[in-house]
Amino acid sequence: MNKEKIEKLLFIVPTCLFLLTISIFPFLYSVYLSLFQAKLTKMHKKFFIGWENYQIILFEDDIFPTAIKNTFMIAFSSITIEIILGFIMAKIFFEIRHLKISNVLRTVTIMPIMLTPLCVGLVFLYILNPTLGIFSYILETFFGIEPFAYLGQPIPAKISIIAINSWQWTPFMMILLLAGLMTVPNEQYEAAKIDGANWFHVMTKIEIPSILSFVLLGIVLRLIECIRLFDIIYVTTRGGPGIATEVMAYFTYRTEFRSFQVGTGSASAVIILIISLIVTTIAVMLLRRVEKNEDFS
Amino acid sequence: MFFGAFKNQNAMFALPPVWIPDFTYIKNFTIMLSESYRYLLNSIIVTIGSTIVSLVFSLPTAFGLTFFKFKGSNFLADWILSTRMLPPVAAAIPLFMLFKYLNLLDSLFALIIVYTAFNIPFAVWVSASFFKRIPYDLIEASRIEGASWFQIFIQIAIPLSKGGIATVAIFVFIFSWNELLIALFFTVSESRTFPIFISAQVSQAQIIWGNVAAATVIQSIPPILLTIFLQKNIVSGLTLGAVKN
Amino acid sequence: MLRKFFLICTLTFLPINSLMAVDWGSELGDHSGVDLKVQSIMDPYIDAVKEISPQFETATGATVTVEGFGYDGLHEKQIVACSQQDGSYDVLFIDGIWIGEFVEADCIEPVEDIWTAEGTDKSVIAWDDYIDSFAGQAIWDGKKMCLPFGGYWHMLHYRKDLFEAEGLAVPETFDDVMAAAKLFKDNPKYPELEGGYAMNMARGSAAGQQYYEWIYSAGAQPWESNYPGSPDAYADQRGLYNSPESVAFIEWMQEMVNYMPPGVEQYAWDERAKAFTQGKVAMINNWSVRTPLFNDPEISKVMGKFDVALFPHAEGAESVPPVGGWIACVNKHSKNRQAAWDYLKWFASPEIHREWVLMGAPPSRHSAMNDPQINAEQPWTPVLYESSLRAWQELRPRHALTFELIETLGIEVNKALTGESTAQEAMDTANKKIDRLLKSEGYIN
Structure with a gap:
């Protein structure tokens, strides 16, 4: 019995210890550092200043609040686009699921998710380049719009980031929603047909209710990704123009690793952590729920 | 829309950039590779290393969480999963200090450890979702025959979950292959990975698009191949095992 | 032989102190087996650095690797690494305006200390040959920290x-x-x-x-x-x-x-x-x-x-x-400090600087600005020289x-x-x- 207990512990304990050092330790250390005026290049000279770092980034400075706002604005817009486009695509794939070509199409479709975000950013940086890019060429030749710096103007830059983000992640939503559609029992469609329900009724009364938990899961998982949004910003706009595309992760990186103010940076890291913890708790709950649904179906 | 985007990429890569007309397509690659093969090698080592280490840590844990009934096992599973959701940027400086203290900055080992840590939660969760599909009777029968948990793990669980393990491996692989932020913090010279090399090419001083395009193509090869050959596994991995094919 | 003759010819046009032919054989040590790593900005001059460094390899037996980075990336990498006592790169090319930060992070072995300890001949360094607005970029708290080489x-x-x-x-x-x-x-x-x-x-x-x-x-x-x-x-x-x-x-x-x-x-x-x-x-x-x-x-x-x-x-x-430009510093945490210093004084010396400028790099010394061949190849040099004399070093x-x-x-x-x-x-x-x-x-x- 005792031997079995040890054996069981060996399965689980090493991983837990590993995760403790990598997840709990950083959190505590961030909280600790966030109470200091500290520079990475002269850590031995740090001194305690209490809550001042939080005071500065949250209330005195406009950049971090804007970064929070931008993060959620980008998250909200791109997730909305992803759900709408994802739903349409899921419907298409659902309809053609028996065709051989659907497999090939699906492979092509999910490709963007797997691509290195850095490279995705680079490709778009090139496409959106006002003098070299294909995008401005198309706009100019077909619509007569003079090229301008799409990433150099506040609103077009925001739109570009949202577009890149949605381009990469719509397939993810599509896959989740497709899985949701698959759970709709065939009889329900047949019954609707007999009742003479139009497509709108089918969508609102049958499809949406059954994919709702998948949509929620998708939203939460994507929210988590959006909170981390970094690579694409890093290669395309670097938070600019001005602070139009400054997001939380990039702000933290910049503060900690370009200005080396690890005290202030840790304060923003702690805030990001708290926001993620809330989102994560919801995510885990939803995952459990979806998993249960699946098991029953 | 997606086809269009891919065509654009291809067009960008296939044509020699017009503003450097003397460069040919192949030449971009050779120049770029001669400068960067060590970073490519670093990327390969870190990616494969962290994939293996992640599996070694997470498979037993997933097995334990699935088959050992103990108080708080659900909570433990949730906690493990939730660590996956923490943004890497929030952990970067503390880990940086930790590895500095251990004198491991700028080492491939440090990158492997950190990437493993970021991947374990996901790996545990997804492999657990696959282990759950193993009929419990099978396990029980072996227990009665006197097999140890370790033997069951090796002889029954792993062979029956090959698909799941492949899924996990793909995702850990892609994560480590694509990772930029942590590498930005942790690497100085010897351990620079390929994405770091690429991002250095587009810094504000001088962009040589020919080289960048060649590097982007190389960087994209593994994700593209994996997607083509293992599409089914990817679908279940993307949804953290919640959706099974 | 021809080169030497040419050197003597140019010498007659120049102030005496600026272009003494240095006997590098005795000035530089033997650094066989050392792989000297130089961390530089990816500005256009980097090709000339790579082109001229083999001469140092021949003279000392060391191998020289020059690695280029973008502006922000370079700053980030350099200061983070050296403030954590990293010695991956022996020679750091830094922007003059970063010097305070680098000194504060304890990154730099001051060149003034090295040449005092070594008793280096003043004509090798030729500090007075630097244009004031640029030389000031390498001084912090009154001490000469690095050797200026690429004045802009x-x-x-x-x-x-x-x-x-x-x-x-x-x-x-x-x-x-x-x-x-x-x-x-x-x-x-x-x-x-x-x-x-x-x-x-x-x-x-x-x-x-x-x-x-x-x-x-x-x-x-x-x-x-x-x-x-x-x-x-x-x-x-x-x-x-x-x-x-x-x-x-x-x-x-x-x-x-x-x-x-x-x-x-x-x-x-x-x-x-x-x-x-x-x-x-x-x-x-x-x-x-x-x-x-x-x-x-x-x-x-x-x-x-x-x-x-x-x-x-x-x-x-x-x-x-x-005024701006790049100064070469010895990484305090380098394991090859002697080789790094030898590279610095060789590379920044008026003689090698002139050769380097003729490969397409920017002239940064009085001697280079007044050099007829440089003036012929870079015809904008007179305006540049005037600009350099009017510049304000704390700009x-x-x-x-x-x-x-x-x-x-x-x-x-x-x-x-x-x-x-x-x-x-x-x-x-x-x-x-x-x-x-x-x-x-x-x-x-």
């Missing part, structure tokens, strides 16, 4: 052919510049032009540094005690970023944006130079390091069609050409917080230029933020 000065670059065709005089003042830019923007006579002028406007270092580069010639100054000729530029650091002259300058730039090419809001050093090389703009202000590119037949469409002039100034103000502030000052300004200036805020708002915010930063680190009360 800003000049106005303009298209001689277009200005002659329009009968325009060489622009001297901001008004001249704007009038000319306006004339060339969207001018049907010159369809290949996309704008009259181009500046660095990208968020971050590009826009932030540009502010410092222009502000003196605009008749303003960044803080109370930083003005050309100030005895102690850092005595009183209370900010003047929102002074009427400073705001007026930002407003001038806002208007200038209209006469610049599309996409200028994202221009940094490379884009600015490229626009000129491609013949897309009629004027730019530019660091001298990129001037040779405009005469490179392989990439330039404006070869022989451009000329240079002094940096422009506002009405009633004087031209204060920006881009050499402050331990300089990167943050620049970053803060870069964001606010960029906001004003893209219309996110007005010039007054932007500079008020910048002033407030910089004040708070300086207070938190105890530079002002």
Whole structure:
């Protein structure tokens, strides 16, 4: 019995210890550092200043609040686009699921998710380049719009980031929603047909209710990704123009690793952590729920 | 829309950039590779290393969480999963200090450890979702025959979950292959990975698009191949095992 | 033999102290087996560094690896690594304005200490041969920390052919510049032009540094005690970023944006130079390091069609050409400090500097500026020399917080230029933020 207990512990304990050092330790250390005026290049000279770092980034400075706002604005817009486009695509794939070509199409479709975000950013940086890019060429030749710096103007830059983000992640939503559609029992469609329900009724009364938990899961998982949004910003706009595309992760990186103010940076890291913890708790709950649904179906 | 985007990429890569007309397509690659093969090698080592280490840590844990009934096992599973959701940027400086203290900055080992840590939660969760599909009777029968948990793990669980393990491996692989932020913090010279090399090419001083395009193509090869050959596994991995094919 | 003869010929044209032939055999140690790593900016001069370094390899037996990085990436990598006692790179090429930060992070082995201990011959170092505005970039707290090698000065670059065709005089003042830019923007006579002028406007270092580069010639100054000729530029650091002259300058730039090419809001050093090389703009202000590119037949469409002039100034103000450039430092944590020092004194010496300049790098010493062959190959050298003598060494502030000052300004200036805020708002915010930063680190009360 005792031997079995040890054996069981060996399965689980090493991983837990590993995760403790990598997840709990950083959190505590961030909280600790966030109470200091500290520079990475002269850590031995740090001194305690209490809550001042939080005071500065949250209330005195406009950049971090804007970064929070931008993060959620980008998250909200791109997730909305992803759900709408994802739903349409899921419907298409659902309809053609028996065709051989659907497999090939699906492979092509999910490709963007797997691509290195850095490279995705680079490709778009090139496409959106006002003098070299294909995008401005198309706009100019077909619509007569003079090229301008799409990433150099506040609103077009925001739109570009949202577009890149949605381009990469719509397939993810599509896959989740497709899985949701698959759970709709065939009889329900047949019954609707007999009742003479139009497509709108089918969508609102049958499809949406059954994919709702998948949509929620998708939203939460994507929210988590959006909170981390970094690579694409890093290669395309670097938070600019001005602070139009400054997001939380990039702000933290910049503060900690370009200005080396690890005290202030840790304060923003702690805030990001708290926001993620809330989102994560919801995510885990939803995952459990979806998993249960699946098991029953 | 997606086809269009891919065509654009291809067009960008296939044509020699017009503003450097003397460069040919192949030449971009050779120049770029001669400068960067060590970073490519670093990327390969870190990616494969962290994939293996992640599996070694997470498979037993997933097995334990699935088959050992103990108080708080659900909570433990949730906690493990939730660590996956923490943004890497929030952990970067503390880990940086930790590895500095251990004198491991700028080492491939440090990158492997950190990437493993970021991947374990996901790996545990997804492999657990696959282990759950193993009929419990099978396990029980072996227990009665006197097999140890370790033997069951090796002889029954792993062979029956090959698909799941492949899924996990793909995702850990892609994560480590694509990772930029942590590498930005942790690497100085010897351990620079390929994405770091690429991002250095587009810094504000001088962009040589020919080289960048060649590097982007190389960087994209593994994700593209994996997607083509293992599409089914990817679908279940993307949804953290919640959706099974 | 021929080389030696040539050397003697040139010597007769030069001040005695500047070009002594050094016996490198006895000056440099044997460093066989050492792999010396040099960390450098990816500016155009890097090819010349790679080209000349094999000479050092032959002389000492060491191998030299030169690795290039982009501006921000270089700063990040260098300071993070060396502040954590990392010795991966033996020789650090740093921007002169970073020096305070590097000294504070305990990264640099001061060259003055090394040459005093070693008793190096003064003619090898030839410190007096450096132009003052540039030599100052390598001094911190009165001590010579690194060896300057790549001095840059800003000049106005303009298209001689277009200005002659329009009968325009060489622009001297901001008004001249704007009038000319306006004339060339969207001018049907010159369809290949996309704008009259181009500046660095990208968020971050590009826009932030540009502010410092222009502000003196605009008749303003960044803080109370930083003005050309100030005895102690850092005595009183209370900010003047929102002074009427400073705001007026930002407003001038806002208007200038209209006469610049599309996409200028994202221009940094490379884009600015490229626009000129491609013949897309009629004027730019530019660091001298990129001037040779405009005469490179392989990439330039404006070869022989451009000329240079002094940096422009506002009405009633004087031209204060920006000075910048790269200094070579010995990484304090390097394991090959002796080899690193030997490389430094060899590379920065007047003799090797001259050879390096002739490979297309920027002249940075009096001797190089007066060298006939350099003057023949880089015909803009006289204007460059005049700019270098007029420059003010604290123009881009050499402050331990300089990167943050620049970053803060870069964001606010960029906001004003893209219309996110007005010039007054932007500079008020910048002033407030910089004040708070300086207070938190105890530079002002």
